[in-house]
Amino acid sequence: MKLLLRSTSLVHAAHCENVLRAAGIRAEVRNTWLGGAAGDIPFQESAPQVWILDDAAEADAWAVLNAAANPPPGPRWQCAGCAEWHEAQFASCWRCGAHRD
Ligand SMILES: [Zn+2]
Incomplete structure (x- = not known):
């Protein structure tokens, strides 16, 4: 197992876990309940963590998360x-000179 990232948000960590699992990368969120202790214990220890079960999948995991964070602009x-024909951003x-409907 390998720690992939720490997040300030449990929602964000769960989103990353879902994105990874949807791509076939086994992942899980840890530290789901220590957020309430933030300030009393260091962020490194209290923040939600996303772990991948297969260390060798790290590069693929980052590629999947980066692709999810930067989706193509549309059809x-x-x-x-x-x-x-035009790309979606135009x-x-x-x-x-006609405007897109
Ligand atoms: Zn035209």
């Missing part, structure tokens, strides 16, 4: 004016 769209057509 491509086609201009209603000229039928040109709000208007470069060819004819």
Whole structure:
């Protein structure tokens, strides 16, 4: 087992666990109840922790979490004016200037 990360939020730690499990990486959250002791004991010891069960999966785990934190902007769209295709981040057509619906 390997400690992957500490989080200030139990919700965030649980989200990371869910993302990893959905990608087939066995993970679990530890320190789910020490948050109430934050301030009395060091953050390193009280913060929720996300662990992976297979040490060798660390690089894959980080890749999965980074991909989840930076999702692609969405599907491509086609201009209603000229039928040109555009990536999701563009709000208007470069060819004819029509705005995306
Ligand atoms: Zn167009």
